[in-house]
Amino acid sequence: MNIVRYRVRDSAKPRVGLHDEDGVAEFAGVRSLAELWASPLAGLRERLTGGALGDRVPLAEVDLLAPVDGTTEVWAAGVTYETSREARVEESERAATVYELVYDAERPELFFKSVPWRVVGPDGSLGVRADSVVDVPEPELALVVNRFGEIVGYTVCNDMSSRSIEGENPLYLPQAKIYFGACGLGPWIRPVWEIEDPYDLTIEMTIRRDGEREWSGRTSTARLHRRLDELVSYLMRGDVHPDGVVLSTGTCLVPPAPFTLADGDTVEIGIEGVGVLRNTVVRRGTRD
Ligand code: DO4
Ligand code: MG
Numbered sequence: 075m076n077i078v079r080y081r082v083r084d085s086a087k088p089r090v091g092l093h094d095e096d097g098v099a100e101f102a103g104v105r106s107l108a109e110l111w112a113s114p115l116a117g118l119r120e121r122l123t124g125g126a127l128g129d130r131v132p133l134a135e136v137d138l139l140a141p142v143d144g145t146t147e148v149w150a151a152g153v154t155y156e157t158s159r160e161a162r163v164e165e166s167e168r169a170a171t172v173y174e175l176v177y178d179a180e181r182p183e184l185f186f187k188s189v190p191w192r193v194v195g196p197d198g199s200l201g202v203r204a205d206s207v208v209d210v211p212e213p214e215l216a217l218v219v220n221r222f223g224e225i226v227g228y229t230v231c232n233d234m235s236s237r238s239i240e241g242e243n244p245l246y247l248p249q250a251k252i253y254f255g256a257c258g259l260g261p262w263i264r265p266v267w268e269i270e271d272p273y274d275l276t277i278e279m280t281i282r283r284d285g286e287r288e289w290s291g292r293t294s295t296a297r298l299h300r301r302l303d304e305l306v307s308y309l310m311r312g313d314v315h316p317d318g319v320v321l322s323t324g325t326c327l328v329p330p331a332p333f334t335l336a337d338g339d340t341v342e343i344g345i346e347g348v349g350v351l352r353n354t355v356v357r358r359g360t361r362d
Contacts, residue, residue: 075122076262076349077227079107079139079195084195088139092127093262095240100128107263108144109245111220111318118226119267124216140195140259141218144317148193148257149309150214150233152176154184154324155298157293161328165208165241172244182300182308185247187233187322188257197352201255202335204359206236209335211258211355212325213279213343215272215295217302218263220318223310225302227265229349229356230343231322232258237331255356258341259320264348272302276346279327291327298323 076093091100098234102125104110109119142148153159153176157204162173194200202209216231234257240250269275273295280290302323309321335341337357344350 075268076264077107077110077122077141078262079141079143080136081139083135083137083316090120095133097130099130102126102128103253106142106143108146108317110199111218111226112316113220114222115220115224115226115266118220122265131318138196138261140190140193140198142190142193142259142320144190146190146317147186147315148184148188148190148231148259148320148322149298150187150231150251150322151305151324152185154182154305155297155326155330156299156325157326162240165237165331166244169244174227176310177299182305184305184309185251187251192254192257194255194258194353196261196343198258199255199356200232200234200258200341200353201253202234202357203236203239203253203353204238204357206250207334208238208241208331209234209236210215210329210333211279211281211335211341211343213277213327214275214322214325215345215348216259216320216322218320219306219309219315220316221273221316223306225306226318227263228269228345228348229259229263229320230261230345231320232341232343232351232353233322233325234258258351258353260351261349269347273298275348277326280342280346281329281335281339282342283336288339289329289333291329293326297326
């Protein structure tokens with residue numbers, strides 16, 4: 075079962091429904107995903123498995139949208155895999171120790187990533203800033219968390235990042251991570267009860283340029299250095315998320331320098347059991 079946010083072609087109205095190989099069926103009476111994240115997990119499961127569904131619409135007639143709406147924010151964790159720690163140390167010679175320290179610190183690195191309207195969904199265009207020279211996609215398992223702090227589902231996040239801007243000074247992190255087209259999410263949400271072991275999922279990323287493979291990598295969530303509930307508990311501390319929150323859990327795949335994304339590249343991120351997110355990259359300033 076995949077929970078989707080979608081639009082039937084030629085209609086402006088975003089809908090929430092269930093997706094399978096044959097099509098998408100709307101959840102009767104559910105106006106937003108945010109509304110679902112206001113129920114405790116037990117109630118949600120009952121509602122989704124026993125709820126009334128509308129007629130199934132074939133996949134060819136729908137556009138899937140980023141699975142986030144309302145006031146549900148997207149946050150991200152950083153330096154949660156050894157590979158990420160090494161990549162940051164390498165790119166930021168003068169401030170390398172902050173990454174080494176946070177990897178082993180009790181408190182994880184968590185940062186705000188996106189409001190829902192800025193999030194790019196399946197097949198949408200991701201952005202690269204015109205004032206950045208080294209840019210990478212970051213393939214990450216993202217947690218969908220309800221207002222009570224319970225993990226209710228999983229999706230795929232692309233935490234697009236400027237390595238050159240963050241490498242210059244870690245205080246530039248918001249500029250390296252938050253800009254137009256910086257957050258990809260989708261293609262849908264897989265409910266938590268359908269993933270047996272979130273610590274044993276293969277993550278794969280392929281970047282294609284002019285139709286040819288430019289870079290690809292494969293890893294596993296088994297290499298995650300933190301527990302998922304630990305990340306969520308820090309995110310909920312001292313804060314409220316009335317419409318729930320999406321928390322991306324950090325990357326274990328960083329294409330090494332001098333790799334940088336080019337205009338027109340396609341990025342495909344697959345997480346076992348969760349889904350495959352495909353997007354195209356627009357490098358701002360290259361088409362003007
Ligand atoms: O500290 C910088 C951000 C790291 C990050 O986004 C990641 O590890 O995925
Ligand atoms: Mg990241």
